Amino acid sequence: MNDWQIIGSVVFIIAGLFFLLIGSVGLVRLPDFYSRTHAVSKSDTLGLLLVIMGLTIYEGWNLNTAKFFLISVFIALANPIGAHALARAANLRGIKPLLKDSEREKS
């Protein structure tokens, strides 16, 4: 195992954890349902892809590398699709987005 391999994997995993933390904090702090889906879908997908890329660098060339690639492709497809389906269902149920002149509700 190379030294540069370990350094690169640590850097990528810590960057991914940073983006996962941003997604969690945004889910709690943001005032509206649609902005919460925005925080969850984008930041979580980026953080997951960064962590899986770091684990791939740590693993090297293996059979596990192909499985990691499969997981990352599936996550990059499935996570925004799930968030979009939830937002579409909420829009059909009649949940209004928080616009500029609508009053801010306590949540």
Place this chain on the structure above:
Amino acid sequence: MSVFFLYTAIGLTVIIAIPAYRVVKGPTIFDRLVGTNAIATKTIVLILLIGYLYGRVDMFIDITLAYAVLGFIGSLAIAKYFAIKEKNDE
């Protein structure tokens, strides 16, 4: 390197515990659904790190793949259910 994976898994557990606030105290039901979706997404990474802690990554990757597919199917099914139910009410 195993110590790094251990502390990363502990930090990730704290990160997973944060959206539980939104699950418990969401104003609408969709906020709760988004919270559970976020928890299921981050658990994928936690299972991978647990696989590195046990030293059996080749088994835990398959568990991760099955978990990701099941979480995605569940979220999509619940979203379709809520979208259809409104159409039948009116």
